[in-house]
Amino acid sequence: MSHKATMWAVTVRGISCAEARVLWHLADCHNPVEGCFPSQDYLADACEIDVRSVRRHLDSLRGKGMINWAEQRDGKYRKNNRYALAFEEGFRPAQTNYQPDNLSGSENASTGQNSQFEPDKIDVLNRTLESSTYKPVIEPVTEPGERAGEREGLEDPKRVERDFKRWFPIWPTYVADSEREARKVWFELSSEERADCLERTSAYIAAVKATGRTKGWQAASVYLSTKAWQKLSDPKSDIAPPSVHNPFSRAWSALRLAELLKPMATAMPALTLYQRGQVAAGGDAARLVDRERREKYGWPKVNTMHQFAERAQGSTVSPDLVAISEGFEKVHRDSELAGRWKALHERMGWPWLPSTGHEWLYFPPGGPEEAMIEFKAAVARERGHDDAA
Known part of the structure; x- marks a missing residue:
């Protein structure tokens, strides 16, 4: 994984959300020494879309000058494409009048490069599977010393922003609230916390309303910073469900x-004949009948x-x-x-x-x-x- 590649990918503008997702996962597979060789099946799984959509978005990104690729073969067998990203030194975009079709995987598919093309020595396309000392990066790798959760900082900011815009109108005070302050805290939350907040805020609001204490709702930024929705999991909390x-x-x-x-309760079965006799007798017998009925039906x-x-x-x-x-x-x-x-x-x-x-x-x-x-x-x-x- 190359942090430089992924940080570049999240700054790219002028592409669709789906293309941004494909580009980020493509950059996540980039290695500054070995190159970038992810399979289309891997990209489809990582992006949670089908392979045809991956091919379409790759083709669009290539046409916008964001990426390029060279087909790799071992004899008649086709191997994973070697992708180049626009931030790399020596990157050469595809010719605008050339329509690549090698994404289909057919044996006679074009490589997407001019047949006379010879990469420069400094060109990133000059790195091949055979020239690499180590196995090229196909799946994302964890760099030495990478802390758990460090990759979280590489989340797609567009998606985080979309999730915020989904959540913010739910909060009761959003009309007069500070959207800027709420957005700032939202981006400071972890991806798990944001997902939990999205899922449980409606339940939190309903629980507070059920208590009848709805005056003075806290600001959205306070709700987010205190992670108040977690009270729903605390059985002693005043808004937790039974x-x-x-x-x-x-x-x-x-x-x-x-x-x-x-x-x-006042609804009790009628006295039996024996019980009526004890009640009529009064004293301890009557009191015993009354106590037994209260214990059983009261x-x-x-x-x-x-x-x-x-x-x-x-x-x-x-x-x-x-x-x-x-x-x-x-x-x-x-x-x-x-x-x-x-x-x-x-x-x-x-x-x-x-x-x-x-x-x-x-x-x-x-x-x-x-x-x-x-x-x-x-x-x-x-x-x-x-x-x-």
């Missing part, structure tokens, strides 16, 4: 308590979570609850503190945790009553209103 968490985990426990804070989402937990299936938790759950404490199921939490469940009529073999439970820190008051306030703060539901 994620599935294992039973009895911190996040799962936070979701369970948040559901228990919601009002009890919070159906929690009961569903318990059923899933018995099958080792997790539940989907919103990012705000994931963030709150980070402060939960581990409590052993047989501890005195766990007993106090169970007693609170009984007083409230909440269903207690199923026995699935999990010895450790997670609850907000502190005594159960005080902890639930603080937990409810934390949920309200995260969701931006006074109701934890």
Whole structure:
């Protein structure tokens, strides 16, 4: 690979985007000593186009004086063309009244050179496969000491600019925003970061809108420099999508308590004849019936979570609850503190945790009553209103 060749290629003007892509990959195969011998199949694969298109663009570049080539043969067998680039010393463009056809690969194809043509000693076309000490460059090579990602600096700036123009109108503030500042940061991003930004910005905007906090959008340049779209991958981020968490985990426990804070469901099956008799009797029997019905029917989402937990299936938790759950404490199921939490469940009529073999439970820190008051306030703060539901 010749950095001089590739840097020359990205500065060429007056050619189409497809021709620029072919020219850059052609220059990427150039070696300042050995020459340039890429196959058309390689160029087609590198440019992600078909071979016919490669031939057409090579022919156009030759006609515009950007490249030239000499056909190489080994007897009757045709080998890869040896290409010359316009920046090389001694470059001689093709004759404008000559129409080459050797790109087709036919045995009788013209070489694209005058039959009487003899290259000068300094002419780049004077280097041949046979005159080279080393194997000529057909595929791009990595120069000694080349760092990973160094080739990234040789990206086609036209393509980077096109991608920026695709992205910029997506951002909510683009009408009054500084396009110059945004473009500057865009070009400083890596190719992977730009691709990720293009793919995820719409999802980021939708996620922010879903939170209801859309006032004061940050400038496009700030969004790019902070790589804010990466927040979508952070389960604790306020704009991350809901994620599935294992039973009895911190996040799962936070979701369970948040559901228990919601009002009890009122739609319950009718009392059986036996239950009606216990309710009519009053006292402990009536209270027992009420508690059993509340535990079984009062919070159906929690009961569903318990059923899933018995099958080792997790539940989907919103990012705000994931963030709150980070402060939960581990409590052993047989501890005195766990007993106090169970007693609170009984007083409230909440269903207690199923026995699935999990010895450790997670609850907000502190005594159960005080902890639930603080937990409810934390949920309200995260969701931006006074109701934890």
